[in-house]
Amino acid sequence: MIKLSPSILAADPLRLAQAAKLALDAKCDELHFDVMDGHFVPNLSFGPHTLKAMKQAFDTVYDVHLMLDNPECFIDSFADAGADIITVHAEVNEFLKSVEKIKAHQLQAGIALKPKTPVSVIRTYLGLIDRVLLMTVEPGFGGQKLIPSVLDKAKELRSLGFDGDIEADGGINGQNAHILAEAGINVLVMGTAFFGADDPTGFAQKVHLI
Ligand code: DX5
Numbered sequence: 001m002i003k004l005s006p007s008i009l010a011a012d013p014l015r016l017a018q019a020a021k022l023a024l025d026a027k028c029d030e031l032h033f034d035v036m037d038g039h040f041v042p043n044l045s046f047g048p049h050t051l052k053a054m055k056q057a058f059d060t061v062y063d064v065h066l067m068l069d070n071p072e073c074f075i076d077s078f079a080d081a082g083a084d085i086i087t088v089h090a091e092v093n094e095f096l097k098s099v100e101k102i103k104a105h106q107l108q109a110g111i112a113l114k115p116k117t118p119v120s121v122i123r124t125y126l127g128l129i130d131r132v133l134l135m136t137v138e139p140g141f142g143g144q145k146l147i148p149s150v151l152d153k154a155k156e157l158r159s160l161g162f163d164g165d166i167e168a169d170g171g172i173n174g175q176n177a178h179i180l181a182e183a184g185i186n187v188l189v190m191g192t193a194f195f196g197a198d199d200p201t202g203f204a205q206k207v208h209l210i
């Protein structure tokens with residue numbers, strides 16, 4: 001069953017509450033919360049205070065994607081703010097320390113790979129995590145074009161016997177979603193495609209039928 005996790009980075013920043021309500025009304029499975037520090041990626045986005053406000057108002061699964069150089073410093077604050085899943089990038093130093101900290105909070109732990117980072121970097125840690133997030137664009141901005149070669153990483157993960165969530169993130173829409181599902185991806189992050197849809201609920205229903 002495909003899980004849909006709309007990225008609120010693509011929502012109108014002045015209407016985040018309406019965006020969260022739209023996602024819940026459309027029966028989306030999670031809300032994808034992109035956190036950027038202006039160092040790991042050349043952009044800035046949301047902090048734990050925004051997550052806390054959203055969690056208090058909208059009860060759903062918060063899928064927090066930390067695009068931070070020092071994620072370990074922020075695990076506690078995002079866990080306390082209400083994160084359910086926290087994903088850190090394999091490209092940062094000592095990412096395993098962050099994974100251990102996430103698990104100590106009894107949250108689901110994920111590792112994210114940029115498009116050019118091979119699965120081999122995390123192969124020995126697959127048994128420790130609940131989710132692999134495969135960036136299908138260079139992280140930092142929504143509205144980019146999906147990089148198809150990343151699909152091979154999903155196939156590789158499944159061939160290694162990884163049976164956790166494989167999440168794809170970036171450039172995903174109604175036209176390419178089925179190709180991702182065929183590659184073994186079961187969580188789709190959609191920002192532009194979901195919040196830009198004429199009928200987000202109808203769009204989400206179609207995605208859930210893939
Ligand atoms: C980019 C973020 C993605 C992005 C997805 O760094 O991690 O979640 O917001 O946006 P779309 O779906 O618009 O490509």
Ligand code: ZN
Nearest residue numbers: 032034065169
């Ligand atoms: Zn993301």
